[in-house]
Amino acid sequence: xxxxxxxxxxxxxxxxxxxxxxxxxxxxxxxxxxxxxxxxxxxxxxxxxxxxxxxxxxxxxxxxxxxxxxxxxxxxxxxxxxxxxxxxxxxxxxxxxxxxxxxxxxxxxxxxxxxxxxxxxxxxxxxxxxxxxxxxxxxxxxxxxxxxxxxxxxxxxxxxxxxxxxxxxxxxxxxxxxxxxxxxxxxxxxxxxxxxxxxxxxxxx
Numbered sequence: 001x002x003x004x005x006x007x008x009x010x011x012x013x014x015x016x017x018x019x020x021x022x023x024x025x026x027x028x029x030x031x032x033x034x035x036x037x038x039x040x041x042x043x044x045x046x047x048x049x050x051x052x053x054x055x056x057x058x059x060x061x062x063x064x065x066x067x068x069x070x071x072x073x074x075x076x077x078x079x080x081x082x083x084x085x086x087x088x089x090x091x092x093x094x095x096x097x098x099x100x101x102x103x104x105x106x107x108x109x110x111x112x113x114x115x116x117x118x119x120x121x122x123x124x125x126x127x128x129x130x131x132x133x134x135x136x137x138x139x140x141x142x143x144x145x146x147x148x149x150x151x152x153x154x155x156x157x158x159x160x161x162x163x164x165x166x167x168x169x170x171x172x173x174x175x176x177x178x179x180x181x182x183x184x185x186x187x188x189x190x191x192x193x194x195x196x197x198x199x200x201x202x203x204x205x
Contacts, residue, residue, distance in 0.1 A: 005038035005066040014044050020191055020199045027051050029104035035111040039067030043074045057086035089122045103130055109140040116167035124183040137202040143173040151196040
């Protein structure tokens with residue numbers, strides 16, 4: 001049985017995210033992807049950047065099965081490790097020694113708005129513990145800027161999210177940045193992306 005999942009948003013945004021990664025991705029070492037979902041991003045970027053090791057993670061077993069199926073489908077068993085069971089809010093994160101010694105960048109794509117605010121806080125707290133000085137954390141997704149939605153579609157999306165779960169919602173980038181600074185990160189760049197999304201790069205001080 002083919003256990004691969006297919007997420008349309010992943011197919012749409014992988015090329016724009018690739019352009020950002022080409023600027024910030026290290027030449028070697030580990031990248032830890034938080035909440036990898038289907039695994040489509042992971043296998044795509046592992047193929048594009050063979051010098052790094054792309055470590056996927058997800059707390060959901062059916063997502064991890066999809067990631068494993070994608071790794072096999074793309075013939076990456078010898079290059080790409082199996083996904084790890086990681087829930088951002090379950091602290092401390094239990095990462096292997098190899099990952100901890102070689103971790104250069106943590107990336108989180110389309111998670112903050114479909115999780116409680118405590119997830120954002122845990123992401124920065126644990127990322128600071130796991131990254132070495134000048135290691136990077138990259139976020140991708142919709143954000144409010146200066147407290148305002150950047151489009152009417154994002155406003156509607158935010159309302160839809162909150163109707164499903166009051167703890168969800170499009171986050172204000174200033175509030176996210178405050179959490180980042182409180183946890184020893186500085187914001188390097190905010191990059192406008194297609195479909196009213198942003199890539200935001202933080203670096204551990």
